[in-house]
Amino acid sequence: MLFSTKAEYGVRLMxxxxxxxxxxxxxxxxxxxxxxxxxxEMLPLAYLEHLVAKLRQEGLVSSVxxxxxxxxxxxxxxxxxxxxxVEALEGPITPxxxxxxxxxxxxxxxxxxxGDSACATKLLWTRVQGGINKALTGTTLADLVEFADxxxxxxxxxxxxx
Amino acid sequence: MLFSTKAEYGVRLMxxxxxxxxxxxxxxxxxxxxxxxxxxEMLPLAYLEHLVAKLRQEGLVSSVxxxxxxxxxxxxxxxxxxxxxVEALEGPITPxxxxxxxxxxxxxxxxxxxGDSACATKLLWTRVQGGINKALTGTTLADLVEFADxxxxxxxxxxxxx
DNA sequence: GCCTAACCCGACCTCTCGGCTAGGATTTGG
DNA sequence: CCAAATCCTAGCCGAGAGGTCGGGTTAGGC
Numbered sequence: 561m562l563f564s565t566k567a568e569y570g571v572r573l574m575x576x577x578x579x580x581x582x583x584x585x586x587x588x589x590x591x592x593x594x595x596x597x598x599x600x601e602m603l604p605l606a607y608l609e610h611l612v613a614k615l616r617q618e619g620l621v622s623s624v625x626x627x628x629x630x631x632x633x634x635x636x637x638x639x640x641x642x643x644x645x646v647e648a649l650e651g652p653i654t655p656x657x658x659x660x661x662x663x664x665x666x667x668x669x670x671x672x673x674x675g676d677s678a679c680a681t682k683l684l685w686t687r688v689q690g691g692i693n694k695a696l697t698g699t700t701l702a703d704l705v706e707f708a709d710x711x712x713x714x715x716x717x718x719x720x721x722x
Numbered sequence: 723m724l725f726s727t728k729a730e731y732g733v734r735l736m737x738x739x740x741x742x743x744x745x746x747x748x749x750x751x752x753x754x755x756x757x758x759x760x761x762x763e764m765l766p767l768a769y770l771e772h773l774v775a776k777l778r779q780e781g782l783v784s785s786v787x788x789x790x791x792x793x794x795x796x797x798x799x800x801x802x803x804x805x806x807x808v809e810a811l812e813g814p815i816t817p818x819x820x821x822x823x824x825x826x827x828x829x830x831x832x833x834x835x836x837g838d839s840a841c842a843t844k845l846l847w848t849r850v851q852g853g854i855n856k857a858l859t860g861t862t863l864a865d866l867v868e869f870a871d872x873x874x875x876x877x878x879x880x881x882x883x884x
Numbered sequence: 885g886c887c888t889a890a891c892c893c894g895a896c897c898t899c900t901c902g903g904c905t906a907g908g909a910t911t912t913g914g
Numbered sequence: 915c916c917a918a919a920t921c922c923t924a925g926c927c928g929a930g931a932g933g934t935c936g937g938g939t940t941a942g943g944c
Contacts, residue, residue, distance in 0.1 A: 562724050562817040562850070564902060568843055575842040593919065607904055613921075626912030627918045642846055655724040680737040680870035681730055684804055684861055688724070691853030699846055708842035726931060755890065769933055775892075788941030789889045 563650060570611045570649040571642070571704070572601050577621065578637040578705040591623070591630030611649060618648035637701035646696060653692060655685040725812060732773045732811040733804070733866070734763050739783065740799040740867040753785070753792030773811060780810035799863035808858060815854060817847040 576597050581589040594612060598605040612631060615621045620640065621631045633640070647653055738759050743751040756774060760767040774793060777783045782802065783793045795802070809815055 562815070562854070563847075566902080568818055571843045571846060591919095595919080604904065606906080609921075610904090623920060624912095625910075625920045627916095628913060629911080629919045631920090653724070656730055680866055680873075681733045683866055683869045684733065684858075685725075687857040687861055688854055691857035692724075692850055695849040695853035696846075699849055704842055704845055707845045711842075727933095728931080753890095757890080766933065768935075771892075772933090785891060786941095787891050787939075790942065791890045791940080793891090 563646070566611060566649045567646050569601075569603050569608065570615060571645060572603070573597055573608060573612060574615070574620070574633075574640070574645055574701055575704050575708050576601060577631065577633050578701050579708060581633055581637070589632045591628075591632045593630040596630075614648050615645070618644065620645060620648060633701075637705050640701040641697050642699045642701065642704070643693060643696035645701070653689070653696070655688045655692075656681070725808065728773060728811045729808050731763075731765050731770065732777060733807060734765070735759055735770060735774060736777070736782070736795075736802070736807055736863055737866050737870050738763060739793065739795050740863050741870060743795055743799070751794045753790070753794045755792040758792075776810050777807070780806065782807060782810060795863075799867050802863040803859050804861045804863065804866070805855065805858035807863070815851070815858070817850045817854075818843070 577592060580592055594608055595605055597603075598608050612621065612623075616623055616631075619634055622634050623629065623631050643653075739754060742754055756770055757767055759765075760770050774783065774785075778785055778793075781796055784796050785791065785793050805815075
């Protein structure tokens, strides 16, 4: 497997936030308590705390402390690329240990100086990384929210008005 | 990182075999001892044995036992897609634990029956997997051999005639 | 007919990391 | 001031990566 449950849970968390925000202008949305998210996604609360912390550090969600606190998105879902989300959770996405990318897709291999046939594999990993990045940047949170809504009826999302 | 050193070493091993085979018709090529490959790539021999075993099980290389034995490719490099190589080494490439692919890119998610918003993430992982598969199937061993040759002079590959 | 170079195979070992739990400290509405 | 929430740090357990080791088997060369 490529990604761990960190990405899985974290993305689901973001999707849930996106669904609950609906079409409201982000800052107006009621903050959602993590316990509510944990329950509706059936995920361990204590673990989610760690994940949401990473999302917050990357500025993808903001938090409100104290009673009636919770989390909300900092931007509308359509402006959130999934590369940011996944990287916030999993760390930098590189196909191989020796790789560092400079955010433009340019690739540096750390043992490039062997003179030998070092990194004959570079071409391959570069292509793979390109494929992943393209898939990840080409998908926004809004895409996933829409997908989820259309596949999991759940009435009209009973969480908000009820 | 996406792939472990298993893929890295294994691919390099395949590339070396491809370079040494040159343009000879595969079956004619002298089998190359693993110790020679280990030395030229500076990789631990004992570890390579395990990797090459997987490649053999998948029919990507064939072995000759006894003195003057070794390994050779079973097909010309241009007919070896890197997806086969990487999957032989790393096992099935799936973006997420719950995924199984039926070799056509069709995706099954094992916890699809939750009724809930299970796998809102499916769309994302599917796209990612598509990107990876495309990169991997679209690259052949011949591509890497050529790339390696052009980047690591090493005379005209001193190993063969000398 | 042995010796040795090679492939073959399974057991083991260490270290990191994923996945999670525990427990507390801090903030804040009612 | 209490309860609900976010925050923070520490630790635990199992699995898998990344090897190593020791032996078994096959076959060319003297």
